[in-house]
Amino acid sequence: xxxxxxxLVVEHLTVEFGxxxxxxxxxxxxxxxxxxxxIGPNGAGKSTFVDAIGGFLPQHTGTAVLDGEPLAGLxxxxxxxxxxxxxxxxxxxxxxxxxxxxxxxxxxxxxDPAAISDALTFFGCPDAYTPLxxxxxxxxxxxxxxxxxxxxxxxxxxxxxxxxxSHDEHLAFADRLRRAPEHFGTxxxxxxxxxxxxxxxxxxxTVLNFGEILASGDRASVLNDPKVVSAYMGE
Ligand code: ADP
Ligand code: MG
Numbered sequence: 001x002x003x004x005x006x007x008l009v010v011e012h013l014t015v016e017f018g019x020x021x022x023x024x025x026x027x028x029x030x031x032x033x034x035x036x037x038x039i040g041p042n043g044a045g046k047s048t049f050v051d052a053i054g055g056f057l058p059q060h061t062g063t064a065v066l067d068g069e070p071l072a073g074l075x076x077x078x079x080x081x082x083x084x085x086x087x088x089x090x091x092x093x094x095x096x097x098x099x100x101x102x103x104x105x106x107x108x109x110x111x112d113p114a115a116i117s118d119a120l121t122f123f124g125c126p127d128a129y130t131p132l133x134x135x136x137x138x139x140x141x142x143x144x145x146x147x148x149x150x151x152x153x154x155x156x157x158x159x160x161x162x163x164x165x166s167h168d169e170h171l172a173f174a175d176r177l178r179r180a181p182e183h184f185g186t187x188x189x190x191x192x193x194x195x196x197x198x199x200x201x202x203x204x205x206t207v208l209n210f211g212e213i214l215a216s217g218d219r220a221s222v223l224n225d226p227k228v229v230s231a232y233m234g235e
Pocket of ligand 2: 046047048089
């Protein structure tokens with residue numbers, strides 16, 4: 001359940017790649033303790049939003065404030081230290097490491113061994129000694145999520161973490177994710193295509209379309225919004 005406090009406040013975010021306007025004047029508040037689903041068609045600007053907030057796109061206009069701290073000008077590692085973490089749409093987990101070495105690498109010493117094994121157990125990941133080279137791609141996504149939650153960040157941005165999971169793994173992931181804000185003390189923004197997963201874990205939903213917010217608010221109001229319904233019916 002949300003605390004009512006605004007954790008992330010984004011105002012007037014605009015990102016251009018040459019002639020392509022990937023995001024236009026996007027303003028969004030993420031409430032502490034909630035899971036917000038960021039949805040929309042391919043190319044809508046969802047990954048660009050996570051890149052910009054994560055500090056991976058220094059060239060943009062607009063502001064982002066995390067828990068009262070302005071993020072402008074901070075590189076990704078400083079944002080991580082401020083309590084902001086993100087995962088990537090593409091698999092970036094290095095196959096040469098063991099699961100445990102990868103979690104120690106990602107947490108940079110900010111999670112003790114107990115916190116690391118707790119995060120792995122929470123997401124049903126293979127044990128710390130397992131080489132990542134023998135772990136399938138769906139499970140590697142879960143290991144990436146566990147690694148980024150182990151240090152208990154204030155905010156975690158997930159870019160399609162469930163891609164590559166089987167139907168049963170999807171259901172298990174949804175169950176775990178729903179409990180993650182309370183377990184880790186982390187607020188979550190998740191980009192996800194599967195509306196069933198979004199419906200089952202997200203209390204808030206924001207819909208991006210052609211780089212602009214089409215609808216934003218609580219789950220029921222957004223999913224019943226005629227603009228959203230017609231966009232998803234392909235009209
Ligand atoms: P989504 O994640 O919603 O599928 P993206 O944020 O990846 O969408 O992309 C939004 C738009 O910005 C698309 O038109 C995409 O082609 C463009 N885009 C994204 N990254 C770059 C980049 N590095 N250079 C040029 N165009 C980009
Ligand atoms: Mg994307």
